[in-house]
Amino acid sequence: MANDFVSVWEIYGLNLDPFSTAPILVKGNLIPPEVFTGRINELKRLEKLFGSSGGSRSIVFGTQGVGKTTLVNIARINALEHNFFTPYQEIKVDINWSVDDFIVNTLSAIYSTLIKKPKQNEEYSKIISKLKLLFDLYEKREQGGSFEVGVLGTSIGAGLTKNTLINKPLISTTYLEELFKETVDSILNLGFREIIIHYNNLDNFDEEEEKIKILFNGVRDFTQTPFVHFVFIGSPTTASIITSIPRVSNIFNDTPMQLEPLSLPEIKKTICSRVKVSAIEGLKYFNPVTDESIETLYSLHNGNIRAIFNALSIAIREVTEEKPVSLTNELLKSVLYKIAKKRFIDKTTHTLKEVLIEMLHQEESSNKTISRSLDKQPQNVSKYLKDLKELQCIYLTRIESKEKYYAVSEGVKWLLLTDGEIDEEQDINAKQTTLKQH
Ligand SMILES: Nc1ncnc2c1ncn2[C@@H]1O[C@H](COP(=O)(O)OP(=O)(O)OP(=O)(O)O)[C@@H](O)[C@H]1O
Ligand SMILES: [Mg+2]
Structure with missing residues (x-):
């Protein structure tokens, strides 16, 4: 090219690469969600699940790059219009997470979104300071296991920095489960209808069947928190591993949803x-x-x-x-x-x-x-x-x-x-x- 600094796409009269392979996000898209095509039945199925009040657990699976993350994000964008609360970022589950890591990262994703909303009433300030206290506590710990920095990293400006290593606390799983319930109550008291939480990339576990079994057995009760919809994304292997766990398979509301190519x-x-x-x-x-x-x-x-x-x-x-x-x-x-x-x-x-x-x-x-x-x-x-x-x-x-x-x-x-x-x-x-x- 005569001038390597001229964007190829400008030559076509385009602002940016129209074929970016990034998923459509809940917030902060370069390419607007209007380009989303098809998947009418799948969207309907997800929206019915979210609409049936009380909470749910579901699995969406398909091959790599078929459109899983995008589908669930579009369903969440639609749910935002119906007054649901959902953390903007999907949660990337890490292969080495303990049950506590799982809950803290869920709380962290909720917190990151809450602080982006305009300041509300006393209820809002109460839950924000409670969650902030938890994360500050984690931050002060000496060396130990770390929590997913991507999600926690989004809390910049609220006392956490991008490279903060969040260390294991002496706080019990029961405490974290209680804090999660309180957070859910506060969000409902703020006027939101229900909550949707999107866990991405469970296919990272496909070669570690035992790890996924242990984690799902551990978070079984947590994922039954009322008024929360938990959506897990993975590959066909992930779906078959999760549905083969005896105590866990029966908490899912529906058979896993398989995504076929468009x-x-x-x-x-x-x-x-x-x-x-x-x-x-x-x-x-x-x-x-x-x-x-x-x-x-x-x-x-x-x-x-x-x-x-x-x-x-x-x-x-x-x-x-x-x-x-x-x-x-x-x-x-x-x-x-x-x-x-x-x-x-x-x-x-x-x-x-x-x-x-x-x-x-x-x-x-x-x-x-x-x-x-x-x-x-x-x-x-x-x-x-x-x-x-x-x-x-x-x-x-x-x-x-x-x-x-x-x-x-x-x-x-x-x-x-x-x-x-x-x-x-x-x-x-x-x-x-x-x-x-x-
Ligand atoms: N229904 C759709 N309409 C328009 N574009 C889509 C649709 N589904 C997916 N895409 C686009 O296709 C690409 C792949 O989608 P996405 O990242 O959601 O797939 P995935 O199944 O989650 O991939 P991975 O297995 O890597 O997590 C993205 O660029 C996304 O914007
Ligand atoms: Mg994806």
Whole structure:
């Protein structure tokens, strides 16, 4: 590019990357929630659950990047309009949390949101000072276990700094549970209808089944606090682990909600609206994406919206020089293939490459399926799988009867965008098609 400091997106008349893969947030979005598409039945199901007063526990699950966080955030945005209270930030559950960590981080997320609301009555001041006291106490402790800094870090300005290490207190779980109940009562007394709490990323636990079982057994009573809706997000494996815990499975109000990929027309619609809302006001803008390239990516990534956005963003940045470019199918394929080859093939050994290519052709692979089809020793395959995982070429999809199943990362699938052998050198003949202006 003639001037590397000119944003690629400006060339298209856009303010920012319309294909950012960040989820839609409850507050502080760059791309407005209006771009949310589809999921009517899922939203209805969640909203009915929140509407049925008294509190609830539910699980939303699906593959990586399918739209889980965004769905629950949209349901929470809608609930805000119906006078619910919800911490703005979803809570990222950490793999090493104890029951106390879990409760304190929930309180912390509530506190961070409460202090952003305009000052209210005496009830408000009472609960704010009570929670502040708890966090101050934690802060003063000497070394010990730490609590999730991301959530607590948002309390800056209320006595906590971004890097504050919050140490384990001598406060009991019962005390924390009581404090949570009091906090809930105060929030209801402030006039809110009920409370929704969103716990994200439970899939971090998928390889630590025992840890998730211990944590869920521990927080079982806490999650039954009346008037609070607890929503847990995870992968298919997370959902099956949680529902297999005997004392825990029966506290959930419904069967886990599985999220399927959006349809092709829904993806096309959301891409159009994302480009539109990213346009610089008063300027003409160009949409670089063609229908045929969306179709190619939709089928390559099995409709995974995050993977489709990521591929579009990378491809457009790669092909754009000084003028807007139309991302034809031909151009998309050659650019993504070249990137994947450089990232994943040129850097791996011959055997790893052989295993990776085999995995690309199997929908889901395990040690068994690979050792069988490549005629290799299972102990060697274990090592290859470990190496490929470290290189982020593959990821764990599920564990069944102790057998681990893997899929190739979405970016590795770009290697399939070639008409010849994977190793073949390809040229990018960027055809700069004239673009339609909007
Ligand atoms: N229904 C939708 N309409 C429009 N955009 C969506 C929709 N669902 C998800 N997205 C967008 O797709 C991307 C992935 O969504 P999100 O982060 O919610 O997925 P996820 O399943 O939570 O991913 P992860 O498994 O990594 O946590 C985000 O950029 C988000 O804005
Ligand atoms: Mg998510």
